[in-house]
Amino acid sequence: MSSPNFIDYVKVYLRAGKGGAGVSHFMRAKFVPKGGPDGGDGGRGGHIILRGDKQRSTLLHLKYRKYIAAINGQPGGDGCKTGASGKDIILDVPLGTVAKRGDQVEVLVEILEDNQKYILMQGGKGGWGNTHFKSPTHQAPHIAYPGEPGMEDWMVLELKLLADVGLVGLPNVGKSTLLSVVSAAKPRIDNYPFTTLVPNLGVIAYRNDHSLVMADIPGIIEGAAAGKGLGTRFLRHIERNSVLLFMISATSENICVDYAMLCRELAAYNPFLLEKPRLLAISKIDLLDHKGRASLLQALPQDIERLCISSSTGEGIAALKDAIWKKLHPK
Structure with a gap:
């Protein structure tokens, strides 16, 4: 996922098709000069449908489509013929996409499966033709209903990546380097903060042909939940x-303080995040000598499973994979 191509938020105005008008018509034939009503109903307006597509990983294809309208239904015909329905518009989105109406918080749908469909905007119903209004006391009605308007509104689509394990840490602690070492992902890596500007996904090979997916997001700083960084x-x-x-660097001035800050920011954004299984990886452990390691191990948080790793030397990487797998598949 390169920065220009990864789009995880779009806002678009959607309008479903209007239903076709019903028709007021009377049957006329050579030997039936005064036939009864035979006006057909109008066709349904086109829906706008959200559909999951496992091949997609971004909402880029919708970024510049600010207005999307479905086709209107066609009017009814004589002989009780129903008009053609308007063609539906299908919006393919990556798995993990959620839809919200306008600026509302409530989620309408979460697309989590391939080919999962959801009607975001329902097309208007077609109007009734005059055949529906015939009765013993009203045998020649001239009444026909117009089609109903389709739904229309602003819609927000947000992508939330689906992954087994997510990397959480301050900028420049080695998250992208770890992802590049354990998977085939090629995130941008430089020795300065906020190198990662978009999320990255990598598939990690594990024992016995198993695999897991890791997500790396841009670094979190204190005040992130309030908009900083x-x-x-x-x-x-x-x-x-x-x-x-x-992930916290072994060169941190105070690992416990950094860990507590990360927890606070996650809780401020969504307290549910802290209910998820957690691991703590102390990165860049190769930068410490034996004495420094001993001192560091005595100053680590005690309420979380901890591992020391080095993406440069490979130290602790296999143990980290095992720990992640155990968290994902507890006995």
């Missing part, structure tokens, strides 16, 4: 991760 823009991507892997 990159704010909460990407925190939604760890809401669906099964396990959270906190």
